[in-house]
Amino acid sequence: MKLNTIQPANGATHAKRRLGRGIGSGLGKTGGRGHKGQKSRAGGFHKVGFEGGQMPLQRRLPKRGFISLTNSRNAEIRLSEIDALPIDEIDLLALMQANLVSQHTLSAKVILSGKIMRKVTLKGIGVTKGAKAAIEAAGGCIVE
Numbered sequence: 001m002k003l004n005t006i007q008p009a010n011g012a013t014h015a016k017r018r019l020g021r022g023i024g025s026g027l028g029k030t031g032g033r034g035h036k037g038q039k040s041r042a043g044g045f046h047k048v049g050f051e052g053g054q055m056p057l058q059r060r061l062p063k064r065g066f067i068s069l070t071n072s073r074n075a076e077i078r079l080s081e082i083d084a085l086p087i088d089e090i091d092l093l094a095l096m097q098a099n100l101v102s103q104h105t106l107s108a109k110v111i112l113s114g115k116i117m118r119k120v121t122l123k124g125i126g127v128t129k130g131a132k133a134a135i136e137a138a139g140g141c142i143v144e
Helices: 079-084 092-097 129-137
Strands: 074-078 107-111 122-123 141-143
Touching: 074 079, 079 092, 079 107, 079 129, 092 107, 107 129
Parallel strands: 074 107, 122 141
Antiparallel strands: none
16 A cells, blocks of 8 residues: 555545536525525624624623733742752742743742752742741741
8 A cells, every 4th residue: 555545435525515506506596605694795704702783792791800910920839849959049040940930930939739858048939838837847948
């Protein structure tokens, strides 16, 4: 078998409909589009959500809640990830260089997930109560 001889099984494919090719084809004249109206014409599409001029649903409903634009620029780091770092003084730049946080991150916070077995110093990084207790129990400290 060669790639240039491969073809679908008999009956697996069929010819495409040829619209507007005369009355004998069964799809002549209007070509399956019916009579008149927006959808019968070339380019007869409308915007998604358009309701014929009626106020669309997404504009009729009230706005709810708040989505913070800076929330995506805050990162969470696990204690186990901090423990795996080869350095003792950890700041935001060190986390970026270790690819633990994105280059666009503005702030980071250490959360209590995993264990820390060594002494580390955190500079300019937020910590939760549990993470702070675990870091201090291991002999580390947090510098604001």
